[in-house]
Amino acid sequence: MASAGDDKNRVISLSEVEKNNLSDPNGNCWIVLRGKVYDVTTFLTEHPGGEEVIKEHAGKDATDAFDDVGHSKDALQMTDDYQIGVLAETDKNKPGTKTGKNTVGDVPGDSWKDIVFSPTWTNFLIPAAIGIAVYFIYKGATRLFA
Ligand code: HEM
Numbered sequence: 577m578a579s580a581g582d583d584k585n586r587v588i589s590l591s592e593v594e595k596n597n598l599s600d601p602n603g604n605c606w607i608v609l610r611g612k613v614y615d616v617t618t619f620l621t622e623h624p625g626g627e628e629v630i631k632e633h634a635g636k637d638a639t640d641a642f643d644d645v646g647h648s649k650d651a652l653q654m655t656d657d658y659q660i661g662v663l664a665e666t667d668k669n670k671p672g673t674k675t676g677k678n679t680v681g682d683v684p685g686d687s688w689k690d691i692v693f694s695p696t697w698t699n700f701l702i703p704a705a706i707g708i709a710v711y712f713i714y715k716g717a718t719r720l721f722a
Pocket of ligand 1: 607614616619623624625626629630633638641642645646647648649650651652654655658
């Protein structure tokens with residue numbers, strides 16, 4: 577059922593998102609997740625995590641809060657039903673907004689790239705362990721031939 581109102585690629589400015597923060601007379605609740613705009617007004621009462629957590633982000637970017645919860649892939653796919661547009665390019669780099677695709681593969685920690693390229697302590701620990709092992713092998717070898 578495609579109609580003009582179903583256009584998920586309508587370009588929406590951040591100031592328009594900010595107006596739909598529940599306090600507006602229309603009572604709408606819009607949020608931004610990775611550069612996409614969602615109208616979650618009707619979803620609030622259905623949200624398994626409760627209304628309040630989403631309401632706190634009404635009219636704002638909720639990407640970090642959404643990711644912090646560790647939403648399931650099902651939850652991520654559900655967001656599609658509420659997308660009403662994309663954030664204007666010029667507004668994507670403003671503080672507090674996150675760009676990027678909202679696809680399953682983009683969930684932090686979900687892709688092998690996040691692990692391989694993450695600068696966490698494990699990336700330091702593994703080379704360090706190899707270094708120590710090489711040192712002891714070398715020490716053992718020099719003792720053998722001494
Ligand atoms: C369109 C947007 C959203 C959808 C479709 C959605 C969907 C869901 C679903 C399906 C769950 C059940 C658990 C899961 O499957 O992961 C859930 C739980 C939850 N969500 Fe959302 N959510 C949305 C936005 C948000 C936002 C913006 C926040 C935070 C500010 C949030 C916070 C939570 C919390 C705290 C839980 C409970 C987690 C738990 O009990 O372990 N959600 N959400």
